[in-house]
Amino acid sequence: MYDLVIKNGLVYQDKNFYPLNVCIKGEKIAALLAPDVEVEAEKVLDASGKHILPGFIDPHCHMRDPGLTQKEDFYTGTCAAAHSGITMIMPQPNTKPVPSTLDAYMEQVNAGKEKAVVDFNPIGSPLGTAEDVEQIANAGTMWFKIFEKVATYPYNTTAGTLDTHKIFEAFQNCAANGKYCSVHPFDKYFFDAAVEKVKAEGKEVTLRNVRHLWYSDEEMTGAAYQLSYYAKKAGLNWYAMHCWMPGYIDLVRMLKARGEMKIVSSCEYMPAINASDEIWDIENQRFIYINHDAAPDLDKIWEGIQDGTIDMMGSDHAPCKPEEYNPDDALHTSAGFAMLDYYGHLLVSHVNEGHYSLQRLVEITSENCAKTFGLYPRKGSNIVGTDADFTVVDMNEEWEITKDDNVYTKTQTIPYVGRKMHGKVTQTIVRGRIVMSDGVVDCEPGYGKYITVE
């Protein structure tokens, strides 16, 4: 007698899909049986015509918890994640306090234990002492992240950059603990020059006028070259995050070919791919103009995903309250927007749009991330005996994102209004429990577990 059986679906196994019934006992996959084998179960999910993928893992999202919970918290943020098939998240360290000490890190872990509905592992900040980094590493963080522009949060575009020597020191401390470290590459001189250019043209420093000049290829790639050398010098496992600009993608490809250092890269969905300039604010029934980073070369990104240069995708879910956007003053406005409600669906839709295969989707959303951070096969696989985490998708469903959609982000904002979709996540299953079915999330806060390498 099983607790749950997922019947009639095509199940991902070893780079292929097979007609199998997935039998779940407790939190684990107990058996994978041929469709004609009789099984008894407490509950049956009919997945006819659907694909059963290993649960999506989002290595890059911002839960804003603790400290900035007016934007999002572990409950609303993980409901939004479950809404689009994400079974585990790795929230980023721009919280208040910044998790650069063990106490601050555990505050974030405890907020997750109390409220999350999907599994999680918060990412530490390596900007404390060597001892702090060691303690956070021992507590179980998967890796460390630095935002090169500012050492502290909330994000403030007028604050100075982080001292590069401090970054090098942080790399050494992460390396001493065998952890990956990632940095959002940034160069303040390019940033300031863009502002001066707009002013010199007699224009106001509004988002519309300046934002597309920031995070250019020259700026990000130049910073990435410098960081890659520090990483090599420090003996660091480098997580080349935010890898979406052409020169940066080429750099990662070159470094991987050289094989001189351990490197993994991710392309962040929100700033990089078809970023919309407007989002719909449901509560106030209005559009907010936010504009995006310098337009990336999409063909180059798809190529990087296909040829293995880009190993993972991340949502960069970075929710802000509508009133925190100040599009008239680019230097004092919140940035980023809520992605998680749609992120998984968008990645599925790209398969039908011909950008990558369904097999590659599994690798970039689940398998590679789990392998990189030591969670495989517990996460990132459909192997018997491992966690029963699944993202169930209907590759045939055609639908459209509308401003009347039900979303779970606390901000109640919707990006991509009007976008036509082909393929949909229909169920999210976390350790044997269906937490989302047909767009409805049904799970009490605190079900999500803090996952560490065992």
Ligand SMILES: [Zn+2]
């Ligand atoms: Zn981010």
